[in-house]
Amino acid sequence: MYAALDNMTKGSGVVALRDTTGDYTADRVEYFSTAAGSGLRLHNGYLYFGTHTAVWRYRRRSGELVPSGEKEIVVSGFAEQATHDAKSITFDGKGHLYVNVGAPSNACMEETRTKGSPGQDPCPQLKTRAGIWRFEADALQQVHPEDGTRYATGIRNVNALRWHDGASNLYAVQHGRDQLHTFFPELYTQKESAQLPAEEVFKVDQGDNFGWPYCYYDWMQDEKVLMPEYGGDGQMVGRCDQFEEPVQAFPGHWAPNDVLFYTGTRFPEQYRGGAYIAWHGSWNRAPLPQQGYKVTYSPFDGARPAGDYKVFAGDFAGADTLAGPGEAEYRPTGLAVGPEGSLYVSDDTQGRIWRIAYVGAND
Template sequence: MSKTSHKLFDLRAKWLFLFVIILLFSGCKEKQENSVKEPVLKISPDNEGIIVPDGFGVMKVADSLGAPRHIAVNSNGGVYLKLRKPIDGEGIIYLEDQDGDGIADSKKGFADYGGTGIYLDNNYLYASSDEEIFRYKLNAEGEVTDTNSPDTLVTKLVSYRTHATKSFTMDGDGNIYVNIGAYSNACQETDRTLGSPGVMPCAILDSAGGIWQFRSDKFKQSYGEGKRYATGLRNVVGLDWNNQLNKLVVTQHGRDQLNTLYPDLYDTETSAKLPAETMYIINEGDDAGWPYIYYDQFQNKKILSPEYGGDGKKTAGENAIDPITTFPAHMAPNALLFYTGDMFPEEYKNGAFIAFHGSWNRAPEKQKGFLVAFVPFNDGKPSGEWQIFADGFAGIEEVSSPSEANHRPTGLAQGPDGSLYVSDDAGGTLFRIVYNKK
């Protein structure tokens, strides 16, 4: 063999040796990478006592949070919670799960005001007090960096002790839809008083008892700058924008105390079962009829309120809109969420989840609610009866008083993975419901 051939052979041997070393190194690295396990969600063995359909699991993300109301989740899974009352000057809590097990291990707070409403878009966090709506700039990670200087978008809204919270949602086109709850049960001359007649016309409706629309790009708007989008809504704590319909959908708290105020017309059992809690599709200019009517889900009719001459049978409200679905009385629908995620089975896609806070005024009947319900939708309309999705929040079978309930669902949010978050303002807990696709 010539010297040249020897040199070529040695060179080829060296390259072959180097190639083998690279292959071995790559294999070891790949094996090492494959041995790194993905974070496993710490689903509770007993689902935290919550009853959910087969295939679903529940975990407790955090507790001891005070009274969290509505919630919002950013694209990284960070959770913002609005507290009804601030704790140590912090009315918004931000939770992060840094190791991916589903349990919050980082907690920060800001905003020295209480309230209910909170909302996220790609650029801002929005939050409400009982009189105002604020806007905070987000960074690329979906976090608020300047917590001390929010923009004030809406101000000087009516706020009395009754139905004071300002729930809101947005439509993607820069419009904010704000619930301004009626500061009355049924617009009596003397509220919640036996035999007191209803005010005609109800003066409350000039500044409350409806939905007002404002812009997200204007500062310090009030009634003059906004417009009354819909009226005749007693108190709408749950509201969401339905993207299939491109319309606002709301859930209303129905009136109370038919038997207490009109014992000659309604017995205690009837009063516990009437009127329905209602869900409406809202168009601009709609009137749902409060306080002049209520909806009787057994007669499937709009009934004239006794404060205005009704007897439980007389119908009225011919120009008022009808609900698209109804629920049992007094269960208090406190949050509405249209599910658009991919984690849950297909039958949940585009359907509505409702968080029911639970009743207080069904005595001597047992209280009801304290659950998350689901309404299937097709093409933006209900396609079936409502069903219980998650139950057992109360922790006891029969609830005589809401103070007995361990948990009272009040907020809903969808995570970036499609999981469902549920807040509870009785136990101060944040739950997360996931679906195991295996």
């Protein structure tokens, strides 16, 4: 098992874990890579690693835990930015690599995170960021943005990015914008701001535009509405009818950090074929209690959700009510499926990885 480290540990950005005794506990732990990051995928014999400014890969030879070869640069040229710099990655099995390039802002304000500041129109960040870019999976020394294709735009930031083989489609779960009440108290109460906007699940097709920073999705009204930075009042639709809708919406500020489509057969039927989402947990839902800190499951029928989500694994926070994220005992952030069909969930508070296994009547 491999895990990306968003902060360097022992001078490295990736940790390699191996269980050599069959007890599902890592007894070999080794570190490598010269940069931190958050995107990590195994593909065609390589370990691909999304750092904050590039995508690298390492050749994995049979039996190796730590790759012995030097890193190869697949894509470089991503701008350094103070926020939303995660380069989550995924592959479509047809020779393409998809990379999230987050927007370095909340809502593309003229004066960033400033009360009452209008939004830039058009938003210049959309040219090279705030979207998903597609590159060649096996080509080296590609440079963003000139060597890539802007596959989709109008996406604030996506840590949860995954190609769903069963639907032959790309999916992303967006981190919604913050602080509606803080910047526009005349339009939003604290309670409204704590619940808005929705965290959106996108079915992403080439050429899609999901509307950031001009619009957000209100899960209570079941409608995409105009951002206050662009003249919205919480009800006005305006230009937002021209943008793509989410296929599923969750309450605001849960912070989706990974999505995974379960293709195993180990779990019961009602937990197969759908989407698991790891919710890292909020920081800005005051005065309401913080939310998230769980793993949910959404059933799918083909390319779209087939019903409401359910909580698959909860209680990571360690308390029923949290005033802030610093009180959470654990915060789910990554997902993986083992070869035996178990689900693995990582935490970035204490650096723990859990294995969730199903034990049925015949096991």
